[in-house]
Structures are given as C-alpha cells and as structure tokens.
Amino acid sequence: MNETDIRKYAMLMKELGLTGLEITEDGSRVRLERPNRSASQTEPVISDNPEQKAAPDYVSVRSNLVGVFYASPAENAPPYVAVGDRVRKGQTLCIVEAMKLMNEITAEEDGVISQICAASGQVVEYGTELFRIVR
Secondary structure, X not given: OOHXXXXXXXXHHHHHOOOEEEEEEOOEEEEEEOOOOOOOOOOOOOOOOOOOOOOOOEEEEXXXXXXXXXXXXXXXXXXXXXXXXXXXXXXXXXXXXXXXXXXXEEOOXXXXXXXXXXXXXXXXXXXXXXXXXXX
C-alpha cells in the first residue's frame, strides 16, 4: 500500500466522520485512527483574567506519542501507580504502545498522583493528558 492510498483512506475517514479504519491489502495491514471529537467538546477559552492565568498547582503528564495507554506492565499485573502514590522524577508511570513498541512514560517531577486521566487500553494521541501530579 502506498502513501497515496493511505491519504485517500484518511480523507474518506474525515468525510464519513470515522474515528478508525483498518485496511488489509496484498498481505499488508494499515490501521488509521483519529480522536473522537464530539460536538459537546469545545476548545479552551483564553481570558485576560489574571486569576485564570495563574499556574495550576499540579504538573500535567501528557502523552508524547499516539498509541494505546497501559497502566500496568502486564494484563494481570498491578498498575505502575495509583492515585495517592508518591512518585519521583524519572519513575515509570505507564506504557504507551505504538506500532508494537512499548514506550515508558515517566514522571517529570517529584510529587503525588492526584488523578489518572486515561483508562488502560484507551487509545491516546499526542498531547493527551495522562496524569496529574501535585507538587
């Protein structure tokens, strides 16, 4: 399958409003996915209010790639972290699988996990918030 065919399928997905498409052709398989943006989702509003510009009291850990979020190293294993766990900078928080490669996502700062924003097995995209860590 060549780039032109892939682009054609991507345009078809957009036209039909599909969030995923898998094509098997001549022994090769391609899976295309895009985020599901419902009509109720809106972009953040930028305000000149100085109170809203204050830095949040947490660090947002975001996915640096598109893939599948896994909270634990194996299906029956305990998760890497849970809400309330104290973490150190560099500690593994989860795995994002992309193209059969397991990519560890690590803590960017020391702190306490205050929120886990993704579910195990969920497809995440670049920039998706995965965790919030209170400093």
